[in-house]
Structure formats: structure tokens, C-alpha cells
Amino acid sequence: MVERVAVIGAGIAGLGVAMALARDGREITLIDRDAPPPQSIETAFETWERKGVTQLRHSHVFLGRLVSLIRDKHPVLHKMLHDAGAREIDFEETLPPALRDNYKRTESDKDLAFLFSRRTTLEHAIRAYVETLPAVRFITGAAVRTLSISRAANIPAVTGLTIERDGRAPEILDADIVVDASGRNSILTDWLRDQGLTIEEEKNPAGILYFTRHYKLREGQTEPPRDLTPGAGDLGYIKFGVFPADNRHFSITLAVPEIETALRAAIVKPEVFDATCTAIPGCARWIDPARAEPVTKVFGMGNLHNVWRHFVRDGAPVVHGFFAVGDSALRTNPLYGRGCSSAMMHAHLLGDVVNETSDPTERALRFNTRAKRDLRPFWEMIVKQDLGAIRRAKSEQDPAYTPRWKARWIKSFAEDAIGPATRSNLGVLRAIMKGFHMLEAPSTWLGHPTIVMRVLLMWMTPKRAKEKLYPPKLGPERREMFSRLGLQQRAA
Ligand SMILES: Cc1cc2nc3c(=O)[nH]c(=O)nc-3n(C[C@H](O)[C@H](O)[C@H](O)COP(=O)(O)OP(=O)(O)OC[C@H]3O[C@@H](n4cnc5c(N)ncnc54)[C@H](O)[C@@H]3O)c2cc1C
Structure with a gap:
């Protein structure tokens, strides 16, 4: 039947x-x-x-789990995507400079590829x-x-x-x-x-609004090099991401906390969107007018x-x-x-x-x-992280705010332990990226004692000794950005 x-x-x-x-x-x-x-x-x-x-x-952006599922179960589609100009960026290409020289491919690295x-x-x-x-x-x-x-x-x-x-x-x-x-x-x-x-x-609320603009590389121009300048990051009052795409296209998304009423009202204007990107080094080099031109308006989306x-x-x-x-x-x-x-x-x-x-x-x-x-x-992990981000965005608006020990501890663990460890140790990077790409549960890496030990050792390493493992400053503080854009500091 x-x-x-x-x-x-x-x-x-x-x-x-x-x-x-x-x-x-x-x-x-x-x-x-x-x-x-x-x-x-x-x-x-x-x-x-x-x-x-x-x-x-x-x-x-499309993660390793999707790419490997298509590659393994639907090879004809995999080829069709490549023929259409979609680009697979494999693990080696995403490595930070400190890890590139001694890189040796392992079998499972093929699953850690993004599709752009x-x-x-x-x-x-x-x-x-x-x-x-x-x-x-x-x-x-x-x-x-x-x-x-x-x-x-x-x-x-x-x-x-x-x-x-x-x-x-x-x-x-x-x-x-x-x-x-x-x-x-x-x-x-x-x-x-x-x-x-x-x-x-x-x-549960995601707590942000999404703003996206698409650009295209000019004839003869190439994408900026993959170095330590982050193509994505969180400045507290705004999150940014550059999304390379197919056929010389790329887009930038700026995610604004719902409570940033002045910023979210202004950023939909193309000139404000581009001015914001220009103030963020990870975005500015992409939209440099000599390198690329905008090809769409700014799209906005809420209710997330x-x-x-x-x-x-x-x-x-x-x-x-x-x-x-x-x-x-x-x-x-x-x-x-x-x-x-x-x-x-x-x-x-x-x-x-x-x-x-x-x-x-x-x-x-x-x-x-x-x-x-x-x-x-x-x-579950996303719900938890979003609740934290919503709290952080609220405190960004209060100039007198000093984070409590728990918030400082979480920030330091991310910035002084996980960040430098992933930029200097292939084992740690692989373990964390498996969760990121949805190949295993996001906290599986916490069950590997050697990986956890390496991250903790990095946390204990004095800042001076790991100086080169920090990315450059992501972008201006809220006060500076608002003044550049001519916006009121206080939320309405
Ligand atoms: C701003 C934004 C950015 C995102 N970025 C990413 C990203 O970077 N990477 C990623 O993986 N995901 C991303 N997502 C999520 C991703 O877009 C969705 O998870 C995905 O599209 C879900 O697929 P779907 O088929 O369930 O729904 P959809 O892709 O939305 O498809 C639903 C389909 O159903 C049709 N339909 C709706 N109602 C009816 C009806 N009553 N009768 C008949 N047809 C109907 C619609 O026309 C549509 O074709 C993003 C989402 C948003 C909101």
C-alpha cells in the first residue's frame, strides 16, 4: 500500500x-x-x-551538522550547492593564525565545515x-x-x-x-x-532585533584576510556578525537589544547602519567602499x-x-x-x-x-544564554552598574580561559567546535578532563603571558558609539 x-x-x-x-x-x-x-x-x-x-x-550561515548531513546522505545536492556557488569553509581555513602552522588534519575535521x-x-x-x-x-x-x-x-x-x-x-x-x-x-x-x-x-524572548544589509565585493576585490580581527562579537549594547556568502555576496547583521530603543529606531537607516559598521573594525574592513558596495536596503526583524x-x-x-x-x-x-x-x-x-x-x-x-x-x-543552552544577554543589555544602560562576582567570573571564564585556549590549542578548539556545529551536545566538552584542564590552566595563566591570544578590541563602548551616531545615551 x-x-x-x-x-x-x-x-x-x-x-x-x-x-x-x-x-x-x-x-x-x-x-x-x-x-x-x-x-x-x-x-x-x-x-x-x-x-x-x-x-x-x-x-x-549553515553549520557543520547540516553540511555533513547533506554531504553524507544527499551527495547530489551537495554537488548542486557547490555548483550554485555556495562555499564550504573547512576547519583549517577557520583556524586562528597561532594554530595554522602546526595543523594536522584528523578524520573528524571534515565535519567542522561551514557552508557560506x-x-x-x-x-x-x-x-x-x-x-x-x-x-x-x-x-x-x-x-x-x-x-x-x-x-x-x-x-x-x-x-x-x-x-x-x-x-x-x-x-x-x-x-x-x-x-x-x-x-x-x-x-x-x-x-x-x-x-x-x-x-x-x-x-522565552531572544531579547534582540535583527538588522541585516547585503553587500557585494567589487570587481577585482577579495574578502579581508582571516586573522584575529573578529568577524562576530558582542559589545553588550549591540552584537555584530559578518556572513560571507556565495557569488561574491556577503551580509552584515547587527542585533540590537530590544531595550535599546533609540539605536533600534535609527539603525534601519542605511547611513546609520553603515556608520555603525564603520565604527566596528571587524565590519569596517568588509564594507570599505573601495572593496564592496551595498546591494540592498537594511532589513529589520523582531518578535524573536x-x-x-x-x-x-x-x-x-x-x-x-x-x-x-x-x-x-x-x-x-x-x-x-x-x-x-x-x-x-x-x-x-x-x-x-x-x-x-x-x-x-x-x-x-x-x-x-x-x-x-x-x-x-x-x-536549553540558548534560552539560558539569552536570559544572561538580556540582563547584560539592561546593565549597559546604567553608567553606575558594577557587575556582581558571578557575572565577572562568567565573563572572565569566556574571555580569559575559553577564548585564549581555543586560539592556542587545537584539541580545545575541536572539542568546543563540535558542540558549536551541533555534532554533539553543546556541553559535551565539559566531560573531557584533559580539555577542561587545558582551559583551566589557561585561566590561571597571567594575562601578560597570553597577551597575543586576545583579539583586538571589538569596537567602541556604548557611550562613544552613541555619540558618533548622534543618539541619546538614555533609553526612552
Ligand atoms: C532573522 C533570522 C535569521 C536566521 N539566521 C539563520 C542562520 O544564520 N542559520 C540558520 O541555520 N538558521 C537561521 N535562521 C532560522 C531559519 O531561518 C529557520 O529555522 C528555518 O527557516 C526553519 O525552516 P522551516 O522550514 O521550519 O520554516 P520556513 O523556512 O520559514 O518555511 C516555512 C514554509 O511554510 C510556508 N507556509 C507557512 N504557512 C503556511 C500555510 N498555512 N500553508 C502552506 N504553506 C505555509 C511558508 O511559505 C514557507 O515556505 C534565522 C531565522 C531568522 C528569523
Whole structure:
């Protein structure tokens, strides 16, 4: 018997579900309310309208977990991404100068690679790949707002959905499995709640707003060298990141704490955005007018939260035949760059459980357990770090603030122990980067006594002896930046 899978949303998670589930004996229908991509990747970047993906033109970086999953399970797509201009930056290329000379590659280093690409380029290539998979079809320009539900058994079961298209009568699509991959603004959980099903939700603020501008290297120009000047950092009142991309493009994101009202109102103006970047050495050398030119306006985005939805309650599935994958199930602060890797991992976890068993309860329970095992540790760590960052941003506004011993201790551990240790010891860097790239839980490195010992030894080393292991100053203090930009020091 053919198993019918209906996937709501053809973004990263929906495409990932098709990649993980496509095989003989299964029919997969992806329904997306947005239009299909234009033919070329440049037109996709310039004109692809995605009302359903507000973050489409924000900076994206793709982590080792996503890259190795694509490389190992979908080699054809891996090649398509490279052909489209996406660049893989391997571990060796990201090494700080002090570690480059004596570097010897180990087998697992191949998994510590970033993929640099605009989000539109990545999605364009994945979509083209999924279109070639057997028994996968797309219905575009079509929204799903309601599901079909059967209450014949103890646990209600989703048995299909209704497709709504402009100018056509609503159409019911029956399915054995319905996947909600409709992203951060999914309405289907609310719909299920309206049917009396209890889906609990944890929600915490990311505490920032995102501002992104895209640039392109001028003819004959190259990217700045990879040295100790940080391409990303946290100044307390602002966080910055440079995101190299494909085909000579790159973007810069400035993340402003929600409470910095004057800065967030001003920074959306291109001249203020560029002036801010010019004051930060790690950004300034990229946007030097002799090197690059801006190619877009400044995109802004707020309403950023860390969200986790629970589809299992008291050890039993809330509903059968329905799975939420990607942002519709769990979301994290975009600053950590984990959303697409999570979505793709989540989709492949679903693929594994659906391939292993046809029992609906087992499918739901295994999917839930594995997401908690493989994704929850990252979510929890981000929630904790965001709460700390929100507190720090508040104290930045108070000139009389002196941090308590615990805050000073955490800062010193990051800046005087972990930072210099990762810049001088390959073992420490590898261990920490495995967590960063989502290849193992973020705190696994703390379970390796030799690594912890090296970090502690670095902490105990006097500053004078490790002077060369500190990066240059990230950028101006808040007071100086505000005065350069002509902004009020105090929040409104
Ligand atoms: C500002 C920002 C920056 C980010 N940066 C990064 C980064 O650097 N690296 C990274 O890995 N992740 C990043 N992310 C996260 C990443 O973008 C998301 O995690 C990822 O897109 C989730 O994929 P998804 O498929 O779940 O949702 P989406 O990619 O949003 O796709 C959802 C799809 O569902 C469709 N849809 C929605 N509702 C319906 C409906 N009712 N019916 C039919 N179709 C529907 C939409 O049109 C869309 O195509 C960032 C997020 C934000 C907000």
C-alpha cells in the first residue's frame, strides 16, 4: 500500500522531510502558500517573494551538522550547492593564525565545515534537488488552515487537510501522515488547540532585533584576510556578525537589544547602519567602499523567541498522524545560526522513525524522544544564554552598574580561559567546535578532563603571558558609539 504524506510548507523543514521520506511506496505532497522559485539564483535573491518566510533576506550561515548531513546522505545536492556557488569553509581555513602552522588534519575535521551562502541560494538548490526525487509533487500558491481529524479512537488522528487556493473551491487531501513544516508563524497548533487538544508551549524572548544589509565585493576585490580581527562579537549594547556568502555576496547583521530603543529606531537607516559598521573594525574592513558596495536596503526583524512545543503529554501522543517539524515545533534565537540545521536534523529524525515503524504511537513517542535527545540541549543552552544577554543589555544602560562576582567570573571564564585556549590549542578548539556545529551536545566538552584542564590552566595563566591570544578590541563602548551616531545615551 502506498503511504501518503502531506507536508504543509516547502521551506527548509518541508524540503528536509521530502528528502528524508522519499522512497518507493510513498507519495509526498508539499503544499506551500508562496510561489515557486524563479529560475536563477540571482533573481531568487532579488525578487522571490516569500510572505511565509520573513527571514529570507536575513543573514544565514549553515553549520557543520547540516553540511555533513547533506554531504553524507544527499551527495547530489551537495554537488548542486557547490555548483550554485555556495562555499564550504573547512576547519583549517577557520583556524586562528597561532594554530595554522602546526595543523594536522584528523578524520573528524571534515565535519567542522561551514557552508557560506545566501539563504535564497541554499533553498533554491534544495528545492531543485527535491523536485528530482521520486513521487514528490509541489502544490504552490496554496494555503492550509484546517486539518481533517478523526475521533474514532482514544487518541484523535489527523487524516488529511484542506487546500485553499485563490479562485478555487477548497480541496480536501487525505493523508496517512500530515507534517506541519509551515515555519515560525504556523497556525496549525492553534487550530489543534481549538479542537480541544492540549499542546503545551515554552516560550522565552531572544531579547534582540535583527538588522541585516547585503553587500557585494567589487570587481577585482577579495574578502579581508582571516586573522584575529573578529568577524562576530558582542559589545553588550549591540552584537555584530559578518556572513560571507556565495557569488561574491556577503551580509552584515547587527542585533540590537530590544531595550535599546533609540539605536533600534535609527539603525534601519542605511547611513546609520553603515556608520555603525564603520565604527566596528571587524565590519569596517568588509564594507570599505573601495572593496564592496551595498546591494540592498537594511532589513529589520523582531518578535524573536525561543519556542518549544510539546506534542506528547503524560507519556502519550496528543494526536496521531501529525508531526510538527522545524520552526513550527521549535525555534531558537537566530544569532546562534542553528535553525536550518535543526530543521534538517528534525526532518531526518522523522524520516528515521517513520521508516522504522508504522505504529502511530511508537512513531510519535520515538520522534519526541529523539528530538529531546538531539535538539533540546541546544535549545536549553540558548534560552539560558539569552536570559544572561538580556540582563547584560539592561546593565549597559546604567553608567553606575558594577557587575556582581558571578557575572565577572562568567565573563572572565569566556574571555580569559575559553577564548585564549581555543586560539592556542587545537584539541580545545575541536572539542568546543563540535558542540558549536551541533555534532554533539553543546556541553559535551565539559566531560573531557584533559580539555577542561587545558582551559583551566589557561585561566590561571597571567594575562601578560597570553597577551597575543586576545583579539583586538571589538569596537567602541556604548557611550562613544552613541555619540558618533548622534543618539541619546538614555533609553526612552
Ligand atoms: C532573522 C533570522 C535569521 C536566521 N539566521 C539563520 C542562520 O544564520 N542559520 C540558520 O541555520 N538558521 C537561521 N535562521 C532560522 C531559519 O531561518 C529557520 O529555522 C528555518 O527557516 C526553519 O525552516 P522551516 O522550514 O521550519 O520554516 P520556513 O523556512 O520559514 O518555511 C516555512 C514554509 O511554510 C510556508 N507556509 C507557512 N504557512 C503556511 C500555510 N498555512 N500553508 C502552506 N504553506 C505555509 C511558508 O511559505 C514557507 O515556505 C534565522 C531565522 C531568522 C528569523
